[in-house]
Amino acid sequence: MKYYSAAVASVLMTLAGAATADVTLTVLIDDNADTSATMQALTERYSELHPDVSFDIEVRPGGSDGDNIVKTRLATGEMADIFNYNSGSLFQALNPTKTLADLSDLPSQANVIDSFKSVVSAEGKVYGIPVGSAMGGGIFYNRKVYADLGLSVPMTWADFMANNAKVAEAGLTPVATTFGATWTSQLFVLADYFNVQIAEPDFAERYTANQAKYATSPAAMRGFEHLQEVFEAGYMNADFGAATYDEGVAMVANGDAAHYPMLTFALGNIVQNMPELLPDVGFFAQPGDDAAQNGLTVWMPGGMYISAASPHIEEAKGFLDFVATVEGCDIQTAANGFQGPYLIKGCTAPDDIPAAVADMMPYFETEGRTAPALEFLSPIKGPALEQITVEVGSGIRSAADAAALYDQDVEKQAKQLGLPNW
Amino acid sequence: MTRKSPYPLWFVAPAAIIFSVLFLVPTLASFWFSLTRWDLFNAQFIGLENYEQFFKEPFLIKGLFNTVFFAAVTSALKTTLGLLLAVLLTSGIFAQGFLRVLVFFPVLVSTIGVGITFSKLMHPTKGAINVALAAIGIDGPGWLTDPALALFSVALVDVWKGIGLATLIYIAGLASISPEYYEAARIDGATRRQMFWRITVPLVRPATVTVITLSMIGGLRSFDIIWAMTKGGPGFSSDVLASVIYKQYQAGFYGLSTAGNVILFLLIAGIMLPLTARLNRKEVEQ
């Protein structure tokens, strides 16, 4: 039966006009519009250079549905040859030493910046190469709304809330909120990590060692409290419980909302869906309590990995070796615009960069104004965070309760990973 | 030599093998795996820790309650509305045949499709339901975004989808009641209402037992419709056991997820065994 469906698949593929080649590499990617654009461009170029290699790209959902598909297919040996996935703690949960091919000896690893290698490594071996650029987690704002209302970029949380009050007075939505896509609810908590690190420089270490907790660290709990404050002030859109990620991006881009807390990869969404609005969108780091210590929480890009069970590991390595080059960066810039610094040595920014990226670059250029997000400093991230933050942001649970509940959720993950001290 | 039975037991064998290997073995294995921390490669024995963890989850108690609530609400509505619809659709009304087809149609449609469709219709601001309510001056609630309402809204959609099957079973049950009973009652001067309570309800009992049993079991195990509409949200407010189990599975906590399965099994057995025993006993008494 398997044979028949494979036969039908190949007939259909011929119908679709796919070229027959010596090796077809299967690729599993997330359903982000810009991921698809990037992979299309990279694979097309590679097939031009290597006509004997063709690609079959499969799309999976994002969020926890996607996590599940990736985990299950790896655990059961059914993964595509190549796939993209988060780096950092989510990568650690993939059981990489058993499920992924070792890429330590890939020639282009020499070009990859060490800080990225460390978030796709396990037991001293490197398992991934970067796709996309370093990202900031913070707050998108609409520049036209800011100009019309005479607002300036806030340096403290109090300034931010004061801006929100003025936006609300003007009859616009201060903070676009999109709990229809639950994962977007985590941003105020995750993007606050720069501020946590200022207050408690060793938080990540103590957190991994089961010493520091969200519920008992006032700095760490601030993220949950911010979410609660925004909800209680009524600064969200009326349909915040049902709105989707695409709608949130659109709201801040077209000025229906003044702010949208999000990772800068949302720029890809704007480039794909409403490029004419790109100049209207700006970006700032999530502010803390002290204007003098304002900085950005940074996300590493996702990695591209090869399944250990792939029958075409060598061919797949050839492709990944190509992606991690300057030409690879340039293809990505051409597909989605420049979204932030690449993790490949020698990759440069074009002259013309979007306003939001221009807002973000100074953080990277000054020492001490960035901190990696917690998921890149610690292997543990609780799977229920997005439900917990939805609760706080919908007024179902208080910030303090939520922090305590999240600590319990984290404990499960730490035990599953078999970490010491838990 | 004894004569072989014309009803050989080996007729049962192929079914028994498939059922045992793919259903009974995993079920029995689940008792073992629920006592381990498991990543599909290695299972490490940890005693009852998964169960402890499961009962420590603050939303588990809520999930347990929700599971029972969802099953009770959906089967109560399917039973009462199904019977009323069946009576209506066998009373010789205008367009009766067409209406039967119509009521049954949602049963055929994919649950995921229904879930997606209604989650759009129930959108708090743009959904057709609230737009229609606003047109007559009512400020519609957040059907799926209000934590107090979400599970109930999903239950209503489940009833919408499943009512056709309940009605069909009742129509079949009504057809098996001899018309003589009604004629005799009419001669005695019984009203419609009396006939309904004294003849229809008692005599359609086998169908009632079937509808309650099927909808309770289905309700306790419900997953598709909840996952398609709320994914257990907002927060954990519409989580049922099946969705909690699935989320643990998603997170890669295979041992914990399997422990949840065992708990769901015990819950279903704990509710259904006494319930079916009671329903069947009453049937015998009559």
Next chain:
Amino acid sequence: MTRRQFWTGIVALAVSTVLFIIPFVFIAIIAVKDKREASRMGFDWPDSWHFWSNLVEVVEARNYMLLLAYFNSTVITVGAVTVLVVLGAMVGYVLQRRDSKWNSLIWAGVMSGLMIPPAVVPTIWVLQELHLFKTIHGMILIHVAYGLSFAILLFRSFISTIPRDLDEAAIIDGAKPLQIFFRVVLPLLRPVTVTVIVVQSIAIFNDFTNALYYLPGRENVTVQLTLFNFQSQFTSQMNLLFMNILLITIPPLIVYMFFNRQIVAGMTAGAVKG
């Protein structure tokens, strides 16, 4: 038809139009709109019609995945239902006809199959050990295992309405058990067989959960999983999502139109007397 019956019918018709037709009209309206209009979720008449282009886009998406999904779902449904009918009838037959000490054990198996939720992850583990994970025939066997109890129940109660004289006449003629079953008994089971076919094929064709757990992989996609293509957190192309729902709804509708009458007949014989 009395006046009362007429007017009750009119009222019932009006109410059920709102309840049961409007949601389907909604699916159809969204399915023919363009992306921007569809995302407003409005009930208004489409400004412009995109039926054909949406249809083509959905069918062509991801290398004609929908056609492959139709093929897979059809193979799974036909395969599983065929096996279910034959095996279910065989068990129901022996269970009803023969008084053996095994009956209570078989009965316990049937009841547990109806009630116990399948243990998902251990099942994946078993399927992997047997090299059945992620295969179409593995999926067929899973549906057989999960659907057997219901099929046996229906067959057993229907067989109780067939007089034993018929099989006994065949036994005296010297027919073998298999011959009796396939030549004499099975043809008489037609009404309940139709019920089993309809109920199970709808359930299997519409199955989402089991395919999600046991049948990952691009070449194994089923129609319900294609909804995953369009419903996700990043891309909200509602017009295509609803076109997909529309296309997926058609095959069960055809089954229903063919077997509409027999369903009620089969239900009378099966579920109610069971």
